[in-house]
Every structure is written in C-alpha cells, then in structure tokens.
Amino acid sequence: MISNSNETVFQRQPEAPQSEKIILHKNSLSRVMIGFVLMGLAVITVFTLLHLDSANVQLGEAFHSLRETLTQIFIHPNVGSDSFSMLLSALGISLLLAIITTIIGAVIGFFLAIMASRNLTNRYLSAGIRVFMAVVRAIPTIIWVLIFSIVCGLGTTAAVLGLSFHSVAYLTKAYSESIEEIDQSTIEALKVTGSKFWVIVFQAIWPTTMASLISWTFIRLEINFANAVAVGAAAGAGGIGYQLFVAGNMSFDFHEVGMIVYMVIAVTFLLEFVAVKLRRVYLAK
Amino acid sequence: MTGSIKYLSQKHWRQTGVIALVGAIYLICSWILQYNNLAGITAVPKAFAWLGTNFMPTADSMSHVPQIWTKLMQTVLLAIASTVVAAVIAIFVALLGSKVTGFNWVVQTATRGIASFFRNIPLVAWAMILLFSFKQSDFTGFLALLLMSVGYLIRAFMEIIEDEASETTLALKATGASYFQIIFQAVLPQILPSLISWVLYMIENNVRDATLVGILTGTGIGFIFDLYYKSFRFDAAGMTVLAIILVVIILEVLSNQIRKVIL
Numbered sequence: 001m002i003s004n005s006n007e008t009v010f011q012r013q014p015e016a017p018q019s020e021k022i023i024l025h026k027n028s029l030s031r032v033m034i035g036f037v038l039m040g041l042a043v044i045t046v047f048t049l050l051h052l053d054s055a056n057v058q059l060g061e062a063f064h065s066l067r068e069t070l071t072q073i074f075i076h077p078n079v080g081s082d083s084f085s086m087l088l089s090a091l092g093i094s095l096l097l098a099i100i101t102t103i104i105g106a107v108i109g110f111f112l113a114i115m116a117s118r119n120l121t122n123r124y125l126s127a128g129i130r131v132f133m134a135v136v137r138a139i140p141t142i143i144w145v146l147i148f149s150i151v152c153g154l155g156t157t158a159a160v161l162g163l164s165f166h167s168v169a170y171l172t173k174a175y176s177e178s179i180e181e182i183d184q185s186t187i188e189a190l191k192v193t194g195s196k197f198w199v200i201v202f203q204a205i206w207p208t209t210m211a212s213l214i215s216w217t218f219i220r221l222e223i224n225f226a227n228a229v230a231v232g233a234a235a236g237a238g239g240i241g242y243q244l245f246v247a248g249n250m251s252f253d254f255h256e257v258g259m260i261v262y263m264v265i266a267v268t269f270l271l272e273f274v275a276v277k278l279r280r281v282y283l284a285k
Numbered sequence: 286m287t288g289s290i291k292y293l294s295q296k297h298w299r300q301t302g303v304i305a306l307v308g309a310i311y312l313i314c315s316w317i318l319q320y321n322n323l324a325g326i327t328a329v330p331k332a333f334a335w336l337g338t339n340f341m342p343t344a345d346s347m348s349h350v351p352q353i354w355t356k357l358m359q360t361v362l363l364a365i366a367s368t369v370v371a372a373v374i375a376i377f378v379a380l381l382g383s384k385v386t387g388f389n390w391v392v393q394t395a396t397r398g399i400a401s402f403f404r405n406i407p408l409v410a411w412a413m414i415l416l417f418s419f420k421q422s423d424f425t426g427f428l429a430l431l432l433m434s435v436g437y438l439i440r441a442f443m444e445i446i447e448d449e450a451s452e453t454t455l456a457l458k459a460t461g462a463s464y465f466q467i468i469f470q471a472v473l474p475q476i477l478p479s480l481i482s483w484v485l486y487m488i489e490n491n492v493r494d495a496t497l498v499g500i501l502t503g504t505g506i507g508f509i510f511d512l513y514y515k516s517f518r519f520d521a522a523g524m525t526v527l528a529i530i531l532v533v534i535i536l537e538v539l540s541n542q543i544r545k546v547i548l
Contacts, residue, residue, distance in 0.1 A: 030478065033546045037481055041369050048366035053423045066418040073414065093318065100314035103307060138533035139526060140496040142507075146514060147340075151332040156320045161328060226407060233409040234500045241409060248413035261410050268405040 073258035080247060080256030087243060091263050094232060094239035098225035101160055105167025105224075106217050112168065113175030114201055119184060129172070136169035141227045145235045159237035163227055171220055178212040179205055211282045218275035225271060229264060240264060340523030349521045353509060353528050359423065360505035361532060364491035367427050371434035372484050378435075379442035385451045386472060396439065404436030408494060412501040421503040429498050430491050441483045442476075450475045478547045485540035492533055 079087060115121050116129040145162030152158055182205065190200045232241020240260060247256040315322060380386050382396025411429040419425040453471040462470070499507020506529060513522040 030547045033543060034477055034481060037485075037543055037547075041365065041484070044362060045366040045369040048362040049370075052366075052427060057419050057422060057424070062418045062420075066415070069414055069417055096314045096318055100311060100318065100320065103311045103314075134534055134537065135530055138493075138530040138537075140493045140529070142497045142500060143510065143526060143529075147336065148328065148332055151335050152324065152328040156318045157325050157328060160318070160320050161325055161332070229407045230409050230497055233407075233413075234497055241407070244407070244409055244413070248410070248417075252417070254414075254417075257410060257413065261406055264407050264410075265402070265405045269401075272401075 069254050072254040073261060075258075076255055077258030077262055078255045079259050080253040081251065082243065082256065087240065087260065087263065090238075090240045090243050091267065094228045094241060095225060095267060097156075097159055097163065097228040097239060098221055101163040101167050101228075102217060102221045102224050104160070104164040105171045105220060106213075108164075108168045109171030109175055110213070112172040113179060114205070116172055116176040117179040119180055119182075119187060120197075120201075120205075126176075130176075133169040133172045136165055137173070139166075141166045142231060142234050145231045145237060149235060149237070154236055156238065159228070159231055159235070159239075162235075162237075163224055163231065166227070167220055167224060170223075171216065174216040174220075175209075175213060178209045178216070181212075182208050211279070214282055215275070215279050218271070218278065222268065222271050222275070225267065336523075339519045340526070341520065342524040342527065343520045346518075346520040346524045349513075349524055350528075353506070353521075353525050356509045357506045357525075357528050357532060360495045360499065360507075361492055361536075363423060363427055363505060364430060364495050365488050367430035368434055368438075368484055368487045368491050371431050371438050371487070372480070375435055375438035375442050376480070378439050379446060380468060380472070382439070383443040383446040385446050385454050386468065396443070400436050400439035400443075402436070403432060404440065406432075408433050408497065409501060412498050416502050423504050425502045426495065426498045426504040429502065430495060433494070434487055434491060438483065438487060442480065445476050445479045445483070446472060449479060481547060482540075482544050485543060489533065489536050489540065492529075492536060496529065 112129055112133070116126045116133070118126050141163060144165045145158055148161045149155075149158035152161070186204050186208065187200060190204055195203070228239055229241040229244065231237045232239040232243075233245040234241075236242055236245070240263065244257060244260045244264075247253045247260065314320070378396055378400070381388060382393050382400070384393060387393045387396070408429065411432050412425070415425045415428050419428065450472045453475050454467055457467045457471045495505055496507040496510065499505040499509075500511045501507070506525065510522055510525045513519070513525060
C-alpha cells in the first residue's frame with residue numbers, strides 16, 4: 001500500500017493581510033516644491049501690496065471717477081472728432097501690421113526652428129540659436145520698436161522690424177518645440193533611404209507638424225495685433241493705437257476711446273474665430 | 286496607382302497655392318503699409334552697428350545701476366503681485382464657469398464672455414483709463430496688469446479644469462461626495478501643478494508687459510527707460526535693457542526648473 005510517510009498535514013494559516021499604507025500623495029519632492037513656490041509667491045505679494053505707492057490718491061474718489069470713465073467708454077461710445085472711416089483705416093493698418101509681421105516671423109522662424117531643433121542639427125548650432133533667441137525674446141517688443149525708430153525713423157519700417165524681431169524669437173521657440181516632439185523613427189527611416197536634409201524637412205517634418213505650426217502662428221497673430229496696437233500708442237508708430245493714445249492721453253475724449261476699444265475687440269474676436277475654424281479644418285485632415 | 290499620383294499632384298498644387306497666397310498677402314500688406322522691404326533689410330545690420338556703438342554701457346553708466354536696479358525690482362515685484370492676485374480671482378471665477386464644476390450654462394457662458402472681454406481690451410486702453418483716475422503711481426500699473434492677467438488666467442484655468450479634473454470629479458461624485466469635498470479633495474490638488482506653471486508663465490509675461498505699462502503710466506522700469514531714451518542717454522538706456530534681459534532670463538530659467546520638478 002502506498003502511503004505517505006509523513007502524515008502530518010500542512011495547514012496554511014490564513015495570514016492577516018499586511019496592512020500597507022495607502023499612498024495618498026506620491027512624489028513628495030513635487031509637493032514640497034509646490035508648497036515652497038506658493039509660500040514664496042504669497043510672501044512677495046503681501047510684501048508688495050503693503051509697500052505699494054499709490055501717490056496719495058483718495059481711493060473712493062478715484063473709483064468714483066473710474067466708474068464715470070467706464071460709463072463714458074462702454075455705454076456711450078462715439079467717434080469723437082475723427083470720422084468712422086478714418087478710425088476704420090487706422091484699424092486696418094494695425095491689422096495689416098500684425099499680418100505682415102506674423103508672416104515674416106513664421107517664415108524666418110521656421111528655418112531657424114529647423115536649425116534649433118536638437119533632433120535635426122548638431123548640438124552647438126541649436127544651443128547657439130536657442131541662447132540668441134532667448135535674449136531677443138527677453139527684450140520687450142516696445143523697446144525693439146524704439147531702438148529701430150532711432151535708426152530708420154519713426155514709422156512703418158521701425159514698427160515692422162520691431163514687431164518681427166519678437167515674433168521670430170517666439171515662433172522659433174514654439175516651432176522647434178513641436179518639431180522635437182515628432183517621432184525620431186520617421187526621421188531615421190528617411191535618413192536610411194538616403195534622403196537629403198531638405199527632403200526630410202519638407203516630406204516628413206513639415207506635414208507632421210503642420211497642425212501645431214498653424215495653431216502657433218495664429219496665436220502669434222493675435223499677440224501681434226495686440227502688440228501693434230500697443231506700439232502705435234507707446235511709440236507713435238501709427239495705426240489704431242496712435243488714435244487711442246491721442247483720444248485718451250491728449251484730448252481726453254473717452255467716448256472715442258470706447259469706440260476704438262470696441263473696434264479692437266471686434267477684430268480680436270474675428271481673429272479668434274478664424275483661428276478656431278482653421279484649426280478644426282487642419283485637425284480633421 | 287493613378288489615385289495616389291492624382292493625390293500627390295493635387296497636394297503639390299495645393300501647397301503651391303497656399304505659398305503663393307501667403308506671398309501675395311505679404312506683398313499687398315507691404316504695398317498698403319508702404320513698407321520698403323529693401324530699406325527694412327538694410328536697416329537691421331545698421332541697427333545692430335548702432336546698438337554696438339551707442340547702446341554699449343560705459344563706465345559712466347555704472348552710476349545709474351542702483352537706480353535701474355531698484356526700479357526693475359519694483360517692476361518684478363509688481364508683476365508677481367498682480368499675477369498672484371489675478372490668479373486668486375481667476376480660480377474662483379474659473380470654478381464657477383468651467384463645464385466640470387460650474388453651476389449652470391448661464392453662468393458658464395457669462396464667465397466665458399467676461400473673460401474674453403477682459404482679455405481683448407488692449408492693455409494700452411487699461412493703462413490710459415486707469416491713469417486718468419489713479420494718477421501716476423505704482424497702483425495704476427498694478428491694476429492694469431491685474432485686469433489684463435485676470436482675463437487670460439480665467440480662460441487658462443477653465444481649460445485646465447476641464448482637461449485634467451473631469452474624471453476625478455466624476456469618480457468623487459459617484460461616491461456621493463459633496464460639492465466642496467470635490468473641489469478641495471479632487472479638483473484643486475489635481476490642477477495645482479498646471480496652475481502654478483501658468484502663473485509662472487504669466488509672471489514672465491507681465492514683467493515684459495510692465496515695461497510697456499511703465500512707459501504709458503510713468504512707473505517702474507518702463508518709465509526709467511523712457512526717461513533715458515528721450516534724454517538721449519543711450520548708454521544708460523542700454524544698461525536698462527541689459528538689466529531687463531538678465532532678469533527675464535533668470536525668471537525663465539527659474540520657472541523652467543520649477544516646472545521640471547512639479548509637472
């Protein structure tokens with residue numbers, strides 16, 4: 001008879017499940033940093049607000065006058081001393097300024113972005129372009145326009161060049177980031193077939209990044225329009241911004257300021273609408 | 286086979302068409318604006334040569350450094366304070382207005398409209414309106430930056446809430462959590478990193494915009510640049526630009542490092 005020599009029965013005792021602590025918050029470094037940043041920002045803000053120089057303005061009076069101004073602007077806008085067609089043509093100039101500088105920015109920015117992308121060129125060239133563009137980007141648009149207005153006189157040329165400089169730097173960064181996101185294997189597959197550099201750029205990179213390039217370009221168009229208005233006001237470079245400056249800071253005609261503000265808002269809504277439509281068309285493809 | 290050839294030739298024509306269209310728009314723009322392309326291109330090297338000779342800070346301009354530095358620090362602090370206050374306002378409004386946490390469609394539409402309205406009023410207009418009531422003071426600059434940032438941050442925060450917190454909100458709703466439990470236990474912790482990332486971006490942006498606001502309202506670094514520029518003390522103006530570059534790049538590097546850790 002076959003029997004088990006060892007008759008003792010092993011019985012496995014059910015163990016109590018080891019109570020592991022449920023991790024509620026992972027990645028503690030990130031939490032420490034968040035706390036640190038929030039604390040820092042709060043301290044700076046409280047300090048600044050306590051030391052804010054308000055030039056002894058009576059706040060009650062100031063808010064009362066602000067309310068009156070706002071009523072003039074938003075409830076009773078009119079064209080003031082200028083004609084509507086004149087304001088409209090000034091608005092058109094600002095818009096054209098935004099479009100032309102965006103085109104310049106997009107074309108130059110695209111080629112610089114190709115040279116600045118780490119997955120396409122050597123490290124030193126890309127680092128060099130990156131550093132240079134960071135410096136260009138750090139200088140506010142208005143200062144670029146003021147610098148160019150000394151060299152080539154106040155006017156369209158200074159405005160176009162000044163606005164373009166910042167656009168090129170901004171779009172180079174944005175484009176090169178979207179180029180770096182594309183799959184490395186696509187580039188390698190083309191390299192293996194012996195494709196030249198520009199073939200890779202126009203057959204692989206251009207089509208795959210198209211949607212994001214377009215959406216960045218339109219974001220920049222909106223920014224450029226806002227900048228074109230600002231530059232007209234602060235540097236006297238013409239367009240609707242200059243009219244805004246004259247109405248608001250020289251003749252104090254806030255009814256006209258209101259009209260101009262509404263016109264600018266209408267154009268920005270239009271630009272946003274076009275951007276949304278175009279994005280939808282390209283994303284659908 | 287013929288289908289693909291047809292597709293490729295169509296694609297080729299479409300691309301040529303788009304490039305031609307963009308070129309035509311460019312030419313029309315430069316014609317209407319009377320922008321001389323040749324003069325524009327030749328002005329760039331001239332401008333840099335001019336910058337090299339006149340804008341170079343000399344030993345003399347070192348005496349302006351303390352003044353520039355205090356104004357610049359004032360501007361940076363102002364930019365940070367206005368962004369933080371704007372963020373606090375924006376988070377409440379965004380919670381009311383987002384599709385995930387909002388009350389009803391009336392409030393949602395209204396919030397969207399208000400945010401877009403604030404965002405699109407030119408900064409210049411804000412600066413002038415406020416200058417008229419609050420005079421030439423830091424407070425004017427602070428308010429102008431605040432009103433501008435609020436519009437941007439409301440839209441950004443609403444998008445963040447809708448992108449990142451909708452699933453957690455749904456999960457907590459299923460457990461029967463109350464509205465405020467959902468907000469404080471799910472939504473806010475979830476979106477905090479992206480929120481901070483946006484605030485940091487807005488601070489960088491506001492430091493740059495503060496220069497413009499400063500020129501218009503006579504405060505901070507913009508005022509001092511304008512002063513040097515208009516009195517032809519270009520070496521001191523160059524010093525101011527260098528200081529701005531330095532601070533903006535430091536801020537950019539710092540916030541990129543913070544982003545790397547928290548995101």
